[in-house]
Amino acid sequence: MPQTVKTNGLVIRETAVGESDKILTILTPELGKISVYCKGVRSIKSHRMAATQLFCYDELTIAVRGDKYTLGEACLIENFFDIRSDICKFALAQYFADLLCEVSVENEDQSELLSLALNTFHILLSDKPLKLIKSVFELRVLCLIGLTPDISACESCGKTAGEYYLDPVGGTVKCRECLFESNSPDTYTSHAYIFIPSYVLRAMCYIIGASKKRIFAFSAEDILLDTLEGVCEKYTLSQLGRGFESLNFYKSL
Ligand SMILES: [Zn+2]
Incomplete structure (x- = not known):
């Protein structure tokens, strides 16, 4: 039975x-x-x-x-029917669903992942910029599955201010001096380090550290959102080791 x-x-x-x-x-x-x-x-x-x-x-x-x-x-x-009335929102929600399919597992408590998904789908119905919503969702998904990037300080010298470069494979950051002066060119080309301006790093720290009710509660200039979106997407695809057709479609719109 x-x-x-x-x-x-x-x-x-x-x-x-x-x-x-x-x-x-x-x-x-x-x-x-x-x-x-x-x-x-x-x-x-x-x-x-x-x-x-x-x-x-x-x-x-x-x-x-x-x-x-x-x-x-x-x-x-x-x-969430109204998501379908906007092709960009619908495409982005498809990508979010694909990301959830990729990272969620059977027979384990996934209540935090579900809560993030519902929260994000509700925000998609608002007029928040899609670049902000996408960046927050990607970064928080990675945090929930144990892939939080360690971006609090340069991994080599411990410096906590300035501009950094993210290692999308290792999930750590290096300051300009440590990356370019202490390493052979091979080290930084092999990892394809991503430049992160300090204002984007602050936004990422906020997203990682905010309580789940406050993750979308910030506003940002377009220029920040463009860079934030690029960094979060590269980090996500690098950590998951794959791309998504739905993401390619969203970006083609
Ligand atoms: Zn350093």
């Missing part, structure tokens, strides 16, 4: 199967990332159709048999 569990969850991927079924990848707080077979939900007669779309946050009843999950009931809490 299958066991029945109730949980909340955010749909982060959908795959059509057969005539009217779907497999949904759902991020839940306690079960982590789960793959749920949803029978008949693409039929217009299905009362579960509205709650089984991408980005829907639902209250779910799921039948569990071994490691197989089958959808029972899905009750919509929030569908």
